[in-house]
């Protein structure tokens with residue numbers, strides 16, 4: 498089966514392309530490189546890379562028809578909570594307007610299967626933890642709102658046009674390919690674990706804790722960190738399940754265990770054996786206090802089992818990559 502992966506030059510998309518290739522799928526990546534890395538193509542040399550935009554409907558329809566594509570895995574998006582609060586227009590345009598254009602191309606070319614990268618941010622501030630899939634959907638930031646808008650469009654397109662889909666609601670993706678070829682490299686970096694590791698490498702003077710007055714045991718935000726390879730494997734499972742007749746729907750993906758910002762810093766100090774300055778700062782607008790998943794549904798229905806579930810392992814795999822690629826992909830693969 499031939500798969501189109503949008504955003505496959507980015508962090509989670511590239512790790513998923515690797516798992517798809519290992520599982521024997523043929524893969525074409527579509528990425529406009531607005532946030533991704535051409536160097537990923539050297540690591541994933543079994544995949545075809547096409548430089549283009551998801552909103553280029555003619556290009557997408559042409560790729561689907563010429564390659565006989567049967568499934569689209571849609572990672573391409575802007576995905577930073579803070580940036581979305583400052584620039585909602587960017588987020589509505591890229592994630593919703595361009596996303597809908599992609600969906601139109603998928604409908605026109607009659608692609609049967611679709612997997613969407615959704616997010617814990619669709620839930621907003623949890624009314625109960627761990628969060629199950631039927632938790633109210635009330636995003637607290639434009640990023641989550643745009644992801645929810647696309648999820649809903651997909652649901653209605655699925656019902657009306659017969660597209661079989663899965664929306665995977667990831668919690669905090671982290672870690673790096675344990676075999677060392679792929680890692681996390683965002684420019685600028687805003688994610689906690691790579692920032693902490695860059696501080697441990699001496700590439701940043703300090704780490705700032707965003708908010709110490711949250712209603713949590715140590716006052717800092719709690720998140721559920723999930724290894725990127727475990728996420729990637731969930732896509733392969735979801736794809737196989739769709740091929741086997743799975744009913745469309747949404748699944749959470751997290752480790753069902755929350756860590757505070759301070760706990761992440763402590764784990765990073767232990768794993769790296771290095772100390773670095775940590776300063777306390779203001780809250781970052783749009784951040785919910787606690788996000789912890791229940792992944793019961795995907796475990797029970799698709800048999801998903803995380804292989805790299807504990808935070809030390811997650812941070813260790815990320816550390817291995819950052820140590821070898823202090824300047825990210827631009828420093829060479």
Ligand SMILES: NC(=O)c1ccc[n+]([C@@H]2O[C@H](COP(=O)([O-])OP(=O)(O)OC[C@H]3O[C@@H](n4cnc5c(N)ncnc54)[C@H](O)[C@@H]3O)[C@@H](O)[C@H]2O)c1
Pocket residue numbers: 503504505506507508509510527528529530531532533534549550551552571572573574575576591595614615616617666667668669670671683
């Ligand atoms: N990183 C996380 O913790 C996390 C958590 C939940 C959900 N997600 C979702 O997972 C997906 C991937 O996240 P990531 O961290 O790998 O992000 P990323 O920025 O590393 O990758 C996104 C890729 O999409 C590409 N892209 C963006 N807009 C495009 C467009 N219009 N046309 C073509 N390509 C385009 C970028 O160039 C980039 O390579 C996103 O949809 C994100 O919302 C991420």
Ligand SMILES: O=c1ccn([C@@H]2O[C@H](COP(=O)(O)OP(=O)(O)O[C@H]3O[C@H](CO)[C@@H](O)[C@H](O)[C@H]3O)[C@@H](O)[C@H]2O)c(=O)[nH]1
Pocket residue numbers: 576577578616617618667668669670687688689690692704705706707708718719720758781784788
């Ligand atoms: O310098 C920093 C960076 C982050 N944080 C905190 O660390 C936590 C994690 O932040 P970050 O790594 O930026 O991830 P999130 O903002 O939680 O968002 C990620 O996880 C979401 C799902 O939970 C996804 O939807 C998003 O795409 C993805 O970026 C948050 O509480 C931040 O406030 C800090 O305290 N200091």
